[in-house]
Amino acid sequence: MSWFRNFSAFLFGLLLAQLSHAGGPVSILSQDGKLQIPGHWFDAGDKDPRPVVIGLHGCGGGLDNKGNFAERLFRYGGYFNAERMHFLALDSFTPRGQKSICETPNKLRTIHENDRREDVFAAIDWLVKQPSVDASRIVVLGWSHGAQTVLSTLDATDKYVQAQKVQPRAAVAFYPGCLRNNRMWNYEVHVPLLIMIGELDDWTLAPECVTLHGRLQKSKANAPVELVVYPGSYHGFDGPGPVRQMEGLGNTKTGKATVGGNPAAREASHARMFEFLSAQLDQPLLLSHAQRFRGHHYAVPSVSGFAAADDTAAVPLSDAGKARYAHFRTLPSPKAFAVTEKGGWYFNAGEPEAIATTFQQCARAKSRCWLYAVDDQVVWQPDVATRADAASVRRVGAGASR
Numbered sequence: 001m002s003w004f005r006n007f008s009a010f011l012f013g014l015l016l017a018q019l020s021h022a023g024g025p026v027s028i029l030s031q032d033g034k035l036q037i038p039g040h041w042f043d044a045g046d047k048d049p050r051p052v053v054i055g056l057h058g059c060g061g062g063l064d065n066k067g068n069f070a071e072r073l074f075r076y077g078g079y080f081n082a083e084r085m086h087f088l089a090l091d092s093f094t095p096r097g098q099k100s101i102c103e104t105p106n107k108l109r110t111i112h113e114n115d116r117r118e119d120v121f122a123a124i125d126w127l128v129k130q131p132s133v134d135a136s137r138i139v140v141l142g143w144s145h146g147a148q149t150v151l152s153t154l155d156a157t158d159k160y161v162q163a164q165k166v167q168p169r170a171a172v173a174f175y176p177g178c179l180r181n182n183r184m185w186n187y188e189v190h191v192p193l194l195i196m197i198g199e200l201d202d203w204t205l206a207p208e209c210v211t212l213h214g215r216l217q218k219s220k221a222n223a224p225v226e227l228v229v230y231p232g233s234y235h236g237f238d239g240p241g242p243v244r245q246m247e248g249l250g251n252t253k254t255g256k257a258t259v260g261g262n263p264a265a266r267e268a269s270h271a272r273m274f275e276f277l278s279a280q281l282d283q284p285l286l287l288s289h290a291q292r293f294r295g296h297h298y299a300v301p302s303v304s305g306f307a308a309a310d311d312t313a314a315v316p317l318s319d320a321g322k323a324r325y326a327h328f329r330t331l332p333s334p335k336a337f338a339v340t341e342k343g344g345w346y347f348n349a350g351e352p353e354a355i356a357t358t359f360q361q362c363a364r365a366k367s368r369c370w371l372y373a374v375d376d377q378v379v380w381q382p383d384v385a386t387r388a389d390a391a392s393v394r395r396v397g398a399g400a401s402r
Contacts, residue, residue: 042077051137056146078353147176170280198233203257
């Protein structure tokens, strides 16, 4: 039956490509020719050249525990594709033999912002060769250490940066550590930059970014730089996870830091990011903020009548699966819960790409699955032929137009 397994894997590969808008894994040669930098390409699916956003992960790396690109990057890929923007996520750590540097003190780290900056410009060299890319509208976006890489990429006083033929059009930095740039007496940026950070961030401190912003605003040589500090928010405020304390960190005084999402700040920061990109790229937005963040980007199947949403006992899973479904019920919408052919499950919540992201998880695991519930309604059908699977996923709203 090896032919069947191979054929199934092929189908799942096609399925993942469909859900990722005809994108997939790519490999980008470093400028010195010594490294192959893994990336994941999320194609906007447009015949005309479109803007592109380069995504830079934080100190924890760009891959999940199974070696796949992190769920967050797929979520953002969906956001940008819905606005007819390409998205290219980079993995700077794997080719350098590391998975995470969060636990490593700064002075012992072997991967620095300037190394990752070279990855960015290697990616730009690759992007300008793609017919579907508008090379005049390239954006660099990063989180935490990736955001610090953004600041390094924009350093207009650096000779390496000055030597690059193609520069980003704009940049967005989520909660960077701004101390390093404050210590540079001549730091300047000539590219519009949006910095967003949490008021309570005890990992990358907001006051340092306030100081940097003030310095840059005083210099006439700098491009417009905007800083937004979100009250009541910690590091990672744009994520869906709960607030928790991380330990064993190598670059905080206590080895600890508070990390977690703030729903109000998440929505506000995403809205501000898209407003900023729309202005800098001279591209009207296709979706309203409500459409982008509160409603599903994919058609929701009809209620099946199989069971009530709160009837946990009816879920065709083991006790462990029923418990995860009960947890799913407590999560914010938009959300989707899927059951696999082998009795497993996947779910996502709090983001409009929840249906597609859930099926992407199934595809990466090479497991066929069907939707059991979307938001607070059961869509499961007893008959396999009528169940909602990935092949039936259809994008809706303004983002459906290509």
